[in-house]
Amino acid sequence: MADYAKIVVPGTPISKSNFKMVSKSGRFFLPRDSGSYSDRYANYEAAIALHSRNQNPGVVFTGALIAILKVFYKSEKRHPDTNNITKSIFDGVEKSGIIVNDAQITRLVIEEYFDKENPRFELELYPEHLFAMDFRVLRREEPLRKKNYEPPSNRKGELKKVKEMGKPPKKEAPASTGKICSVCQKPLAPGNYISGNGGTTLICKGCFAKLY
Template identity: 45%
Template sequence: MIKITVPGRPISKSNFKLYNIHGQAWMPKQGKHSKYVAYENMIAGYINKSYQGPIIEENLITIIKLYFPNKRIGDIHNYPKSICDGIEKSGIIKNDKQLKPVLILDYIDKDNPRVEIELYKSSEYNLSFSLEKK
């Protein structure tokens, strides 16, 4: 299992896309929109500090816990892209397609916004899920 905590408010990829005259999206490497690239690099750095093993070739059960400083969350489904891109950029996996299934949870923690990422090898762990009526 790999578990890391990335301090700071989670960043969504959709907030930083720019579009050219043909409608194609791109991510700038400089200027105010470059925060996304810096966030990916920060995630990669935290992963590389906690994992020194070989490249993982199998699927990883991925649990992402998002802690926001307030209720201004936005579309929760846009956040995993930046996180998964950072995991891939770290080099511990070949492709972020290996991150499946992905469970996303969101919370409010005004004093300590962060992202907690847990990665479990599919060959070693099973994910069970239950939903119960209140």
């Protein structure tokens, strides 16, 4: 019985998270040999299945699995969303027969790297009844340069509205009486001043408090 498998597939992984076609009978399928751009999804899964089986002859897992997926992209600026590529990868591995159902993956760690010369993914599989995962997050002694991300282009307007909704309403400047404080010479707001000497002396409440 195998207790470990490693699969390495060259090239940048393809995401099919938002892709599907429907046949006349209403079943979902991936087109193959249609001559269209959509063939790439089925062809990529077939390539994964071929590499998986060739690299792990005779290996079949039927139980729960721990999976460590390392993805090496060619470019830091343009690549698929890492959290969206797992569907294509595990569907391809399932087609190889190494696993019987991608639901077997009960623990998954994904790590993102960059390799301009050799983009690829590396997948390690461990039977959960034989191995345990020891996962820790440690604070760096020396922080790395922070990499900031922009929202998707189709959501920038939406996120802007959300941010605007979260801001407190702007305070409107209080209306002025057209009169000024006899002490600080600032405009007086309605109800915010004290009148004396028959109305000839006007003092804002702030200045009045300081006098006493």
